[in-house]
Amino acid sequence: MKKRILLLFVCIAAAISGFAQQNLFISQNIESGTVDEQGRVTFRLIAPEAKKVQIAGDFIKKDVQQHIAGMVGAGQIDMKKGKDGTWTYTSNPLPSELYSYTFLVDGVPVLDPNNPHVYRDFATVTNVFIVGGGLADLFKVNDVPHGTLVAKWYHSYGIGKDRRLNVYLPAEYDANPYKQYPVLYLLHGSGGDENEWTIFGRAVQIMDNLIAQGKAEPMIVVMPNGHAEMQAAPGESSLGYYKPFHFRDPEGKYVANFMEIVNFVDRNFRTIPEKCGRAIAGLSMGGGHSVNISRRYPNVFDYVGVFSAGGRIHELDESVPENKATMDLVRAQIANGVSAYWIGIGRDDRGFQNAKTYYEDLKALGMPNVSFRESDGAHVWNCWRLYLSEFAPLLFKK
């Protein structure tokens, strides 16, 4: 398929110079970030004046995986300069994954001008490519029935703002006008926003593919914005275009007002508006949110997914009233029970031991159906996409 596109591209390129009112590219008429059938990726850049061109990307040194935004720290590869001033590099075959990269031109971090597929995560924009033939086939848009993505605003009375959330509806939703669907609330990490799971998280593709394969039940997935200070993703709220920074939510307003979101979703979509039809999961800060929200409302969510996070209940001194209140909620959640309390974390994650301890404490306290998934990797999207693709199939199988 790739080859056919390439051929088409070459054929059409000749005709395009006549299309003067809409020039094809900023300037470089080549392709880059292309993946061949063996899973090798080739990069190209025309930079005759440059002394050094490097690639920084998360496909380099798999053993020191870093968070996507920290990729420059993961090592760089030098590209080779040809006589015509074109720098090139072709990798060895790579394991199936969605990868990110940027170039460094004489030390300046720049995007690849010949790959228009760029994703933002927090304040960082990177180019992306997918190597298929494995897990990452779930991250592709395949020829399967596609769900609907709805970007919707709700008014939070508790936070005092109009705020946006993304809602995924399974492909069959419209064809079954009297059917009610269970809901997975899927939460992002610190610095992220309501778009995070739809971009690097590939949640829409993962759900479309898992549902089409019969591995996950058709469900609604709600992706809210977890920063009470924000209305919506950077550039998509009345704050205008700004360089994202870490919002804080010291008052915990988001967690405290989460039921506004649940009620809004139950009012506006055909949900199963009860515990057996609700799951909550999130990554990093969103994992913490999932712990806290499911605990604060201890009979609202039947499934809890904690990705690369944990909860701090280890040896809490219950003579402190706050700690006692926390443990009372934990005990209430345990008494009410859940169909799954799933904790997943990478062995190279700084929070690994904390997450494991949390799992052991929950198990010791008697949390039913609690499980611990230890994976390769650190605090990165590779893990979170993997966890979603393992967690979603567990849900609502009744």
Place this chain on the structure above:
Amino acid sequence: MKKRILLLFVCIAAAISGFAQQNLFISQNIESGTVDEQGRVTFRLIAPEAKKVQIAGDFIKKDVQQHIAGMVGAGQIDMKKGKDGTWTYTSNPLPSELYSYTFLVDGVPVLDPNNPHVYRDFATVTNVFIVGGGLADLFKVNDVPHGTLVAKWYHSYGIGKDRRLNVYLPAEYDANPYKQYPVLYLLHGSGGDENEWTIFGRAVQIMDNLIAQGKAEPMIVVMPNGHAEMQAAPGESSLGYYKPFHFRDPEGKYVANFMEIVNFVDRNFRTIPEKCGRAIAGLSMGGGHSVNISRRYPNVFDYVGVFSAGGRIHELDESVPENKATMDLVRAQIANGVSAYWIGIGRDDRGFQNAKTYYEDLKALGMPNVSFRESDGAHVWNCWRLYLSEFAPLLFKK
């Protein structure tokens, strides 16, 4: 507001070095593409090794406006290097507009790594900024009630593909469960896709703002994909990530099957499913589509908007059967009547004379409510955003 954000940013930046698992930026801890209260924009880039750093952007040489993707041809501005290796440039106050730019580092076209707001149009990705205080206030997300954006797939039996479209629902839609809404079909240009109007077109913001100001009626806006060969935007279909090229639709399958889209929308949303509740408009190729679709179904659309395009009916030789068929449809459309047939084009557009001739021919033939809007500018988004903000207020005022 901007100042407050900047201050916050500086305050928080210090705290962030401790946040090791999610580095803030690829590498450069500065801001760029920022607009001050006088409408001056400042660019910054740390590039100590570079010999020359320039800006290419559509704010340069307003008199030779080019299509956004052709901006490099519009002239470049040299940035000045400081002793610390930081290059800077601050513009004069700019007229209110949404602007695009890239850098050229020793001749290599690169995005600004310190402005994460990047938009793709066709195969070109550029940074953006908005100067408010005029027309571009319509392009901003303001604190007004926000509509819903729905990305939905339909099956085209005529084209033989699942295909995607974007649907804007006005903010009041959910609150009025028994109200039916008129629909504007809003079409993109050649090389574009269903996302084009939601990105550079700012259609969601323009509609939110016009409706909130009482200038436009609450309406549904449908933005389909106008290339029959495509399912969805590049990177969002089963073709995977590829460098966009110009799809062609030599068989005219898109126009021929457009009523599939209208019927799908009438089935799935609370529309006014008749002529008085339908408008169609588009830019460039989409303007041609609007001409052809409204003519082919000469009693389906009550409003037609032709942005930077025209129709070729001038002195057609009707002894040729094809031409006679075309003119019969034109006469049928005229006999049925429309509430508005609005043609807008920039004086510097290559197609200006063709559009003007088309207007004159329609007027001579007796097309009711036909009008011609001659604006500054060429074949660029500036014009199309302007035209939408002038056309939408004319619709459905009854």
